[in-house]
Amino acid sequence: RGDVLDRNGVILATTLPTASLYADPAKVIDAAEAAEMLAATLPDLDYDAVLAALTSSRRFVWLRRGLTPSEHYQVNRLGLPGIAFQNEERRYYPHGPLAAHAVGFTDVDGTGLAGIEKTFDRELRTDGGPLRLSLDVRLQALLQNELQVAIDEFQALGGAGLIMHARSGEILAMVSLPDFNPARPEAGPAIGRFNRTTLGVYEMGSTFKVFNTAMALDSGIAGLNDGYDAREPIRIGRYTINDFHPQRRWLSVGEIFMHSSNIGSVHMAVAAGTRRQQDYLDRFGLLAPPAIELPEVASPMVPTPWREINTMTIAYGHGMAVSPLQLSAAVAATVNGGILLTPTLIPGDRSDRPTGTRVLSAATSDTMRRLLRLAVVSGTGGHADAPGYLVGGKTGTAEKAVGPGYDRRALLSSFVAAFPMTSPEYVVFAMLDEPRGNERTFGYATGGWVAAPLVGRVIERMGPMVGLAPLDPEAPEIREALHVDLPRAETAGPSLAAFAN
Template sequence: MSDSRLGYDPIGAVYASAPTVSKPRSSLSVALEQTRNRLMVTAAVVTLAFSAIGAKLVDATLLRGGAEPRQIQAAEAHAPPVGRADIVDRNGNLLATSLATASLHADPKVVIDAKEAARKLVSVLPELDYKEVYDKLASEKRFVWIKRNLTPRQQAQVHRLGLPGLYFEREERRFYPATQLASHVIGYTGIDNNGLAGLERGFDSRLRNDPTPLQLSLDLRLQHILKKEVSAAVEEFRAVGAAGMVFDVKTGEVLAMVSLPDFDPHDPTGLDQDTLFNRATLGVFEMGSTFKIFNTAMSLESGKVRPTDLFDASKSISIGRFTISDYHNMHRALTVAEIFQHSSNIGSVRMALTAGIPTQRAFMQKMGFMRPSSLELPENGWPLVPNPWREINAMTISFGHGISVSPMHTVAAAASVINGGIMHPPTLVKRDPNAEIPGERVLSAQTSDVMRRLFRLVVTEGTAKGAAAPGYVVGGKTGTADKQKGRHYVKNARMSSFLGAFPMHDPKYIVYVLIDEPKATAKTYGFATGGWVAAPTAGRIVKQIGPLLGVQPVDENSPDVRAAVDININGTIPARGSTVASVPPPTR
C-alpha cells in the first residue's frame, strides 16, 4: 500500500537522506572574492591615513597656531607682541622700533627632495646660496635656519611653494625709520635682537625689560640740519670724515650728533671699521687751538694771570730739538685777549708756564680730560695724556698738542667755561625740565664772563669771522691740528675745527664742527684751516637751528648786548657806551 496519501514519498526520501554534493567553484569567482577583500583592506588603510592627516591638520591649524612651537605661543600669551622698547627723540619722533617678523627654518628629516626644495627656495629668495641651502636641507639635523626675518612678501612666496619640512617662527626685527641720520648714536642690534652698538647696546637691559619708550635728548630737526651741513663740508673739501654736535650748555643735553662716514643700521655687516667708528665720542684727537679755551681759562682761574697781562710773543720758543712758533707771528708782546684773538701758540705757552705745570694738570683733570666722558654710549674714548707731565708736555698742551681727547670731552668742558662755570655731565637722554640738573662748579663766574667775551672777540675780530650769523651773537674758537701718524706729524693732513656758541650775551647752545683731513680749494685761497673750513659751516648751522630752538635774533650792536660781550684788546672790559676799538693795545 502506497503511503503517498500520508505524504510519504519513498523516492524523495531516498534523495533527501543522501549526502549533498557541492559543485566545484570557478577560478573567476575566487579571483573576484580576493580582489574584493584587498579593496576593503586598502580602503581601510587609506581611511586611516587620511584620518591621521586630517587630525594633524586640525592640530596644526587650529590647536597649535600654525605649527609654531609651543614655547613661542606660551611666551606670546604672557608678553607684548614685541619685547624691545622703542627709542624716540625729544619730540617723540620714532628712531627705533621692533616689528614682528617670520623666520624660516626646516626639519631636514621631513624634506622629501633636498635638491628640489633648495632650487625652489633660491628661486623666491635669490639672496640665498643654493649650495648652502642644499647642504642644510640634506643634513641629518632636525632643525636648521634657512633665513631670518623675512618680509611679508617673502613669507607668502615661500608659503606658496608648499614644501614639506619648512616652517615659520615668529620673531622680531629692529627697524630704524631715520636710517643713517643718527646711526652712530642709535647703533644697531644683532640677529637675535641684542644691542651691539650705540644706545642699543648702552641701554640693552633697559630696552629689553622696560616697555616704555626711551626718550633721547636728540632733536631730529637739528640732526638733519647738522648732518646736511657737515656732509656738504666733507664733500666741498674732499675730507675723509667729520664730526659735529649741538649741545645745550645749561643742561648738558646733546641735541644733535653726527659722525661721518655713517651707515645704514639695518645692515651694518661687512662695513669697514672707519665707517663704524664714532669720531664724536670714540675718536680721541689732538684738538689744536680749540684747546686754548682751556689753557686761557686755566691761566685766568689760577690768579697768576690777568686779562691785561702782556706776554712776549715776538720770537719762537726753542726747547730741545723742537721749535714752537705762531702761524701768524705778530712780532710783539700780546695781551691775553690778543693771544686768544690771534690764536698765538707762543703766548699760550708763556701763559701756561706762568700758571704752573701742577696747576695745568689739576685743571685738565677737573675738566674731565683724564677719563672717558659720562655719555651713555659704550663708544667712549679714553684720553691720551702724558705721564710724566713734564715742561715740554705743559708747553704743547697749552696749544692743543701732546694730549688727545674726544670732541665730546671738548664740548662738555667748553660748555662749563661759558655757562657760568658749571660742569653738567653730558647726556643723550632727555632731562626732566622740572628736575634739578646735576652739575659741579669748575670755574668762577668771573672767569666765565671773561671767556664769553673772548669767544665773541674771535668771531668779530679774530680767526672765526666766517662763523658770524647776524642776530645770533656767535662766539667761539677755531682749531687746526696736524695729524700724527705713527711717531710723526703728517704735512697737509690736519683736523680743522670750530667750537662756537650762541648767543654770547646769554650762552645757550654750542655748535661744534670737526673736519678730518680737508683739502684746500680755490675758494679758500689755498687754506684748509679751522677758520676757513669749519667756522663757516658752523655759521650756516646756527642760522638754521636758531629759529627752531626759539632763539630770537637781536641787534648785535645794541648797548645791552655790547655791554655783555665786548672786551678791549688790552684785556679790559669797556665802560658802557664806549666801543671796543677805543682802547689801544698796551706797549711793552
C-alpha cells in the same frame, strides 16, 4: 622691546612682527632645486650655504631671519616642501643711519649690542614703555646734512659733530661719519660703526686755547691787560713753536686769543706751570673718560711723564687727545657760568639734574664769553658768524700724529661754538678728518676755512627750529654785554715779569 624716541616723541627704534625662514631638511624633496629657487628669490642668500643647510642631518635649520613682508610673500608662493616660517619680532629703525651711533643696534634675537640699545637693554626688554632720548631728530638731520656736505666738498675721510645744551648737558645731536645702517650693521665697513664723537680721541689743536686762557685768567696768572712777547718763535730742544698768524710783537691776553697765538699761549701755560695746567684740565673733565649713557667711550690720551714740553704743546692742543664729547662739555662749562655738567642722552627736568661742578668763576666765564665772541668778530673764526645769533667760538687745526712726528698734510680741522654769547644756550662742534683745501678756500684746509663755515650754517638753520629770534648785535645793551677792552700790549705786564723771574 620698548621703543626708543627722540625728545619730541619721534620713533628712532621700534619692534615689528616679522617672519623668519627655516627648513626641515628631512622634508625637503629636491635640495638643489630648493636652494636655487631660494637664492634667486633672496639674492643675499648664498646658494652653497643654503644647499649645505638643506642637506644637513638636522631637523631644524635657519635660512634667513627677519624677512620683510614682500620677501615673506615671494618665498611663500614658491610652495617648497620642508620650507616654513616662524613668527618673530624684528628691530626697525625708521630713520636708517640717522643717529645710529647714539641709538645703536640689536642682534637678530633682540639683544642690544651697541649704543643706547645696549646700555638700556634690560629696561627696553622688561619695562615695555618707550625710552625717550634728548636727541632732536630735526637737529640730528641738519647736522648730519651739513657735515656730509663739507666732507664731500673737502674730500675728507670723515667727520664728527655735536650739538649740546650748554645749561643742562643734554645732547641734541650726535653725528659721526661715515655711519652705518643699524638694521644691518655688519653690511658696511667697520669704520662706519666707529663713533668718532665718544670713542675717537684727537689732538684738538687751538680749541684747547679756550681752556689755557680760562686757566690763566681764573687763576690770576694773567689779566686781559697783561702781555707776552710773541715776536719770536719759541725754541726748546729740537722743537720750534711758531704762530700760524704771526703778529711779531707783544700781545695782550685778549690779542693772543683773538689771533690764536701759539707763542703767547705757551708763555701763559709755562707761567701757570704743569701742576696748575693738570688741575684745570682735570676740572674741565679732560683727564678722565666722560660719563654718558653709551658703552662706546674712550679714555683721553695724556702724556706720561708730563714734561715741560708737554705743558707747552698742550697749551695749543697738541700732545694730548680727547674726544669731541669731552671738548664740547668743557666748552659748555666755560660759557655757562663756569659749571661742568655731565653730558647726557636722557632728557629730564632741570630739578632732576645734578647741579654740576664749578670749574671757573662766573667772572672768568663772562670774560671768556666776550673773548669767544671776539674770536668770531675779529679773529680766526669769522666764517662761523651767523647773522643775529651772536656766535662765539674757536678754531682748531691739528696735524695728525704719524709715527714719531706729525704729517703737515694730514689735518684734523675743527670749530667749536656757543650761542647766543649774551647768554649761551647751545654748544655746536664740528670736525673734519683730513680735509683738502680747494679754490674757494684758497687751498687752506684749516678749521677757520672748512669747519667754521659749517658750524655757522648749522647755527643759522637751527636758530628758528629751537625758537631763538635773531638779535641786533649793534643794540647798546648787546654791545655792552660783549665788549672787550683790548689793550695793545707793548711791554710786559706783571704776570710776564713774574714768568721772566
